[in-house]
Amino acid sequence: MDWTRYRFRSLWPLPAPPAAVYDTLERAEDYPRWWPQVRTVSRLDDTTGLVTIRSALPYDMTFTARAVRRDPAAGILEIAMTGDIEGWARWTVTADGTGALARYDQVVDVNKPLLRRLAVPGRPFFRVNHRLMMRAGRRGLLAHLRTV
Template identity: 70%
Template sequence: MDWNDRNHYRFRSLWSLPAAPPAVFAALERPEDYPHWWPQVRSVSRLDEHTGVITIRSVLPYGITSTMRETRRDRDAGVLEVTLTGDIAGWARWTVTADGPGTLARYDQEVDVHKALLRRLALPGRSVFILNHRLMMRAGRRGLLRHLRAV
């Protein structure tokens, strides 16, 4: 593994949710509302209709700030996709599909870490960073469940 590979991550999370796909898609297409139901999403500021700045912080004592630019929003296919630049750079995609009486929300992300502190800790911290991401995604699913029940 070369040094750059140590700062490259691929993530996939699957969220089984007891709500209809249109309701899940509607919640996920509004990232400015994420801080209301996803504790690790600290802020989202819209810059324009397709671009915003997101700051996340999970269990570890560091924040990650990136600019998100929407590259795809397809309600019929259930796909939301953004490119990311900043502390992490790459792309992230939600794919929302019917799953029996509910919904399967699949989150895929492929990014390179640019934040200097995280790059320096790439080798010793990789497994901790991956665990940190899993914990964040678990909390996001729980938050979205509560949010969907409330709306």
């Protein structure tokens, strides 16, 4: 097992039309407005941005995110990441009853030296840290969707 590789999946049922959810998730530069753990998103060009995140544990992670797939018809947004974490993440937004389901999949390798050194003893804490970040993201998105 590679202790520095992580696979995550989160499912966010949302009481909003899939198109509204997709449109909001597509504007990554707005994430810091509604997702507290996404500290900054700085656009570098039309498909790339520099992102800094921080959840409950006292460390920042910074990575470059590059859009590799934007498919509104399929509800898919996918990025490649390099930096403190390297890999990919994908949102898939589908209809779910009268609302939407936003599915988040991510596979990353951790490159940040401290986190690599703490890979084995820290793994359960890093997973909980990610879960807390995703929970807060869903709450923030719910509140944001009520205002748009």
